[in-house]
Amino acid sequence: MTSQFSDLQSIVTNGLCTGCGLCESVIGNDQVEMKLTSASRMRPHEIQPLDDNDMEKIRAICPGIALTGPDKSQVEDAGVMHDVWGPIRTMHRGWSTDEDIRFRSAAGGAMTALGCYLLETGRVDAIVHVRASVDRPMETDAIVSTTPEEVCSGSQSRYGPAAPLVNVNRLLDQGLRMAVLAKPCDVAAIRRLEAVDSRVEQQIPYLITIFCGGVPSVTMVEDIIKYHGVSPEEVSTFRFRGNGWPGFTHVETHDGREFDLTYERAWLSDDVPWKYDNQFRCKICPDAIGELADISCPDSWVMVDGKPIYDEAPGANLFIARTKRGQELVAAAAEDGAIHLDPFTIDELNLQQADHLARRTDNPARLQAMAMEGVPEPDFQNFRSDEMTHLAGTERHEATIRGTRKRIQGADHREPSE
Ligand SMILES: Cc1cc2nc3c(=O)[nH]c(=O)nc-3n(C[C@H](O)[C@H](O)[C@H](O)COP(=O)(O)OP(=O)(O)OC[C@H]3O[C@@H](n4cnc5c(N)ncnc54)[C@H](O)[C@@H]3O)c2cc1C
Ligand code: SF4
Ligand code: SF4
Numbered sequence: 001m002t003s004q005f006s007d008l009q010s011i012v013t014n015g016l017c018t019g020c021g022l023c024e025s026v027i028g029n030d031q032v033e034m035k036l037t038s039a040s041r042m043r044p045h046e047i048q049p050l051d052d053n054d055m056e057k058i059r060a061i062c063p064g065i066a067l068t069g070p071d072k073s074q075v076e077d078a079g080v081m082h083d084v085w086g087p088i089r090t091m092h093r094g095w096s097t098d099e100d101i102r103f104r105s106a107a108g109g110a111m112t113a114l115g116c117y118l119l120e121t122g123r124v125d126a127i128v129h130v131r132a133s134v135d136r137p138m139e140t141d142a143i144v145s146t147t148p149e150e151v152c153s154g155s156q157s158r159y160g161p162a163a164p165l166v167n168v169n170r171l172l173d174q175g176l177r178m179a180v181l182a183k184p185c186d187v188a189a190i191r192r193l194e195a196v197d198s199r200v201e202q203q204i205p206y207l208i209t210i211f212c213g214g215v216p217s218v219t220m221v222e223d224i225i226k227y228h229g230v231s232p233e234e235v236s237t238f239r240f241r242g243n244g245w246p247g248f249t250h251v252e253t254h255d256g257r258e259f260d261l262t263y264e265r266a267w268l269s270d271d272v273p274w275k276y277d278n279q280f281r282c283k284i285c286p287d288a289i290g291e292l293a294d295i296s297c298p299d300s301w302v303m304v305d306g307k308p309i310y311d312e313a314p315g316a317n318l319f320i321a322r323t324k325r326g327q328e329l330v331a332a333a334a335e336d337g338a339i340h341l342d343p344f345t346i347d348e349l350n351l352q353q354a355d356h357l358a359r360r361t362d363n364p365a366r367l368q369a370m371a372m373e374g375v376p377e378p379d380f381q382n383f384r385s386d387e388m389t390h391l392a393g394t395e396r397h398e399a400t401i402r403g404t405r406k407r408i409q410g411a412d413h414r415e416p417s418e
Contacts (some may be wrong), residue, residue, distance in 0.1 A: 003374065005059060012037075017279075019034070019279070021163025021164060025165055036161065039416050066273075067192070069381065094317060095316050096299075096338070107317045109272045111181045112151055114297075114330075128144055129142075130162040132239070138236045140162035165182070165189055177203070179206035180204060184293065187292050211289050228251055306351050363401060364395070
């Protein structure tokens with residue numbers, strides 16, 4: 001039931017906008033502009049009032065309010081439709097064979113290597129992705145790369161708001177073929193667009209994504225630099241990770257001061273004065289593992305005694321090929337020497353990505369809690385919710401419902417639109 005979202009504000013204020021930027025791209029930036037709100041989140045802002053026709057178009061593509069999971073048929077001839085992890089045709093552990101890319105990137109440089117390979121082999125004309133803003137290094141800009149050098153400039157993870165899809169419709173109009181390297185919800189937006197725009201199948205042949213722990217606001221970054229005694233105007237570089245694996249959270253100032261935090265200190269410690277303040281939509285995300293992509297490239301952590309450790313090491317990813325196109329691309333990139341691949345199993349995945357396993361199995365309870373509280377709900381279909389509920393078990397399922405209801409009663413889902 002997406003018709004309950006009669007205007008853009010209702011998507012934002014009910015905590016369902018992911019910040020992808022596709023509405024600006026499709027409606028036009030003379031009418032809708034993505035910008036940071038007072039809550040430091042990237043949201044669409046109406047420059048001119050939208051009519052019913054515009055809202056109909058937005059409801060048809062917005063990944064915040066509706067998503068349909070993958071089709072079993074894509075793994076009928078090869079691979080499995082795994083209850084938790086979705087379609088898997090092939091799965092490997094690996095990395096970019098270019099040592100510079102592997103070092104610089106967030107993990108093993110899988111996404112950057114595939115982006116470069118797609119341009120170098122002429123499979124696409126452009127890569128749609130993001131990079132640290134040149135003018136505002138604590139923020140993140142959408143970019144379109146047409147050379148491998150530009151693709152490399154956008155490597156590394158940006159744990160903050162970005163609107164990667166603002167250029168997509170312009171590129172489609174120009175007749176370009178492109179690949180999108182972005183979060184699962186950005187990829188899901190392109191799948192929704194594909195259902196209503198016949199150009200997408202031909203012109204966006206590759207969707208490559210991450211496993212996603214969610215997107216915090218810019219406030220988190222502001223709190224990190226405050227901790228270092230640095231003000232926003234002094235910052236010349238803000239790196240969340242990368243330049244090593246996982247790499248330090250690194251701040252540089254115009255006058256040459258430098259500050260580093262280990263991955264564990266920055267992201268896994270409770271006693272720090274900043275918070276990974278995920279947007280509400282991330283807490284109810286049915287697909288943070290890129291089931292709708294052609295390839296998912298999460299970290300492939302080093303394991304000790306069945307648990308991931310985050311000591312610095314040469315970077316590694318998983319390459320989870322979900323579609324025939326994705327499988328062919330991974331195989332070709334390996335054959336041509338752009339990436340290195342080793343075998344990997346689902347048992348290993350269960351251990352390496354245990355937090356995502358729990359997020360998947362808790363998802364139906366979170367959505368059920370929204371229904372019980374009577375707040376506007378997204379329409380998420382085909383994400384195997386019965387299987388997830390069964391795997392969670394009754395006790396955990398009910399505890400998650402109680403917890404989510406409590407958070408909704410505390411207006412956790414509400415967000416300002418300006
Ligand atoms: C918000 C966020 C949450 C994440 N959570 C997890 C997690 O829970 N588990 C896990 O295994 N991995 C997570 N990752 C992914 C991980 O950090 C690596 O980015 C991923 O494994 C790819 O590694 P790589 O070396 O191939 O990436 P790279 O080769 O460095 O390429 C990364 C690509 O991602 C794009 N990108 C970076 N930030 C964003 C953004 N905010 N929005 C859209 N596109 C972006 C870049 O433009 C680049 O093309 C997360 C990443 C982000 C950005
Ligand atoms: S999720 Fe994307 S398409 Fe939907 S309102 Fe937000 S920015 Fe627009
Ligand atoms: S958790 Fe889901 S909604 Fe949130 S940023 Fe990641 S993919 Fe998008």
